[in-house]
Amino acid sequence: MTALHNLLDVDALRVESASGSLLGPVTFTLQAGRALTLLGESGSGKSLLAQAIMGTLPRGLRAHGRIALAGRTFDANDSKARRASWGHEIALLPQEPWVALDPTMRVGTQLAETHALVGRKAGADAWSHTLDELRTLGIGHTARAWPITLSGGMAQRAAFAITRAGGAPVLIVDEPTKGLDHASRDEIVARLRQALEAGCTVLTITHDIAVARALDGDVAIMLAGQIVERGEANAVLTQPSHAYTRALIAADPESWTTHAVSHPGEMVLQATHLRKRFGPRELFRNLDLTLHAGERVAVTGPSGSGKSTLGNILLGLLAADDGAVHRHATIDRVRYQKIYQEPTSAFAPRRAISHALTDLCKRHRLDQARIAPLMQQMRLPPPLLARLPNEVSGGELQRFALLRALLLDPVFLFADEPTSRLDPITQKEVIDTMVNMTRERGCALMLVTHDPYIAGSVAMRRVMLEA
Template sequence: MSLIVEKLRIRGPEGVLVQGASFALAPGEPLVLLGETGSGKSLLAQAVMGTLPPGLRAEGRILLDGRDLLPLPPRERRALWGRRIAMLPQEPWAALDPTMRAEAQVAEVDRLVHRHGAAEARRRAAARLAHLGLQGAGRRYPFQLSGGMNQRVALAATEAAGAALLIADEPTKGLDAALRDTAGALLRAEAEAGRMLLVITHDVALARLLGGQAMVMLSGAVVEAGALPGLLEAPQHDYTRRLVAAEPSRWQDWPRRPPGRAIVEGNGLHKRLGGRELFGGLDMSIGEGEVVAVAGPSGCGKTTLGNLLLGLARPDRGQVRRGAWVAPLGLQKLYQDPVAAFTPHQTLGQGIAELRRRHGLAEDRAAGLLPRLRLQPALLGRRPSEVSGGELQRFGLLRALLLDPALLFADEATSRLDPLTQQEVMALLRECVEERGTALLLVTHETALAEKAAGRVLRLGT
């Protein structure tokens, strides 16, 4: 078994997006693609899979066991999916059926691909979910699970395929450190079992865990390649050095200031979900210019608490009060799964223009934020499915900031961003706190980020 990519170039309406990438992949040794969002990592994987967005085309050669995939018609490419090539996509919403329970979706792979009986397929699915810390989640639908839990369900289904080539696109986004290590160990075991493993990630810690070979990409080009962990311990390219240095554990602490007027207060909050109590008797308030982080493992109720404070859900008991001075649109949310927050058939530019018209916003406000969020104007002509998850998350932040919120609930706002972009986005949020007095409620699984940015850290599920 082998995958050989030779001088792969990907073109789009705006020019060359991936510039002549070449690599060879063999069983037993992972290949990790590292780089910032929009660097071309996911496009390279999509070219291998045969799922490039409309308007993009690949040139060069992609040889799977000596057979060039690029000239094959779409029907023959699709026949390889799940049997020869399996892909864990960047967004779990793109991989899961919203009308099927989690266990059934994993069991379906064993039934249809491996022809196991229904009872055996269910047994295998339950074991895979339990291995990823999802005991009891098999009976729930995707909308009843957190983003990190959905990511693990998608990982279990992809792993069940047992394809010779496994492509994992950002497999640990939204996972806490313990679950990231579990997912990384599972992926590494797939390689050790004799599969070819291609992992796209901005998670430097995951790259260290996986080992094998790595390629660092920037602006569609491979700028550095080598064996792990050596490449990260002694990087040669300036970009790789900056990528490693931008991990949250290396940041300076944000300044702490006393909060202003209370924007939102919750008293005696109780909430149960899926038959278990997430929290009970919880008191919490957030004031102007305050940064509060809610930390804890996936599924512990972090997002639920934020939704209660914003009025997007109701507590079982207790009260939530908003300051009388807060404008109707003064509470805004940056969603954990940006795909679910955008209209799929509308271009990003159309969505921004509609928001401006609806709320009477000046045209130049969005234009001024684009470069600060490292978003190219050409992306405005694309639909949500035609940009990376990190780029879409930054558009979500752009949309929220245009409304000048008193409180921004950032739900895992940086889990889809590489360390450099994460650092820059957090710096922009810090400016909003310092210049506008915006309050920031951070939901995060990353302990270092919470401790560096927040004046208060509320820990759930501990």
């Protein structure tokens, strides 16, 4: 391609609520064959920007400005006019893969249907493309699986394939590599680069600085609803001019130091000779594990290797095929807690976040005054309590999930990719909070992570699961 042409123009885009401005004004152009990557803290407005462009803002929010797409110009608040472009001209991969997947349809059927109805492929051709894409993404075995049976990483790759199936030239991908091991992350990045080489444009929202570097193109840094720095990726990421950009890059896990080793206390959990199969696949066998108070263990391995399954067995949420789990006889089972990989699965979708916390306090006779200090520690502003789970960012919702678990004074916390939705600064703050908790409260921490730098910084020892 000898000359770049505009595929999407965003002009003075703003988003407001009844209480005031949340985003903008933001102006930028996306050109064919060139990437724009948005970096910034959770809640800074990155996902809100994507929703405003698509016309899928939550209730109570209003967009202003103009959006030009496929030769047509739209009022930013006229979402209905843009719906005919969905899938064909512009496609969005949402932050939570469970939002993109229909729980009542098998994975392969959903992807084939998108190829047929949006990509206009014949039935046999649509199914052939479906099998090829799932195999290429390393999840060929999920063609006839239900979404609920997938790991977070598998669901993310399946959702990505569905987003690309319509062949839309404008792609907006919100955290496309969260919850993925480095090999799977690199595969998604390679797919995005292929789309760029084919003449698409890609607006990527991510917390992973490595993804921004790999996609090249331009980088924009968002803070409090504003773009505070923008330029070519290499220039911004190697010589940032804004103080926040410098702090963001400095907080990348690759730069973390190792947390101090704690002295383990009494045993809180012991597993012996665990074995678990998933259909024809054996995830692990003869697995022995003992956890003591104050101990920190990292569980690593590729997506789908059984990391979440292991945690669910230790918590008693899932039965092992063989082996046994012994928990401390005098400790209440409610003090064995989990931070879910997908925070949306941990909250009732139609109840305000405040209810999730106050109901917990009432149920277990906890002091509700403990909520405010924890919210301040995790940088969660009080107005968020009135919102529904889908009306806050994924990072904010994950911090609420951690807060709720801490209210129960856990002796064992299974944290399943707890910071995959957080920007580097907030990620480090949350991880530091969890580590301090294990040290001060004598809580055993089992952390699932795909990031070897996080594992190296946090863990006193590791459990490695193979594919």
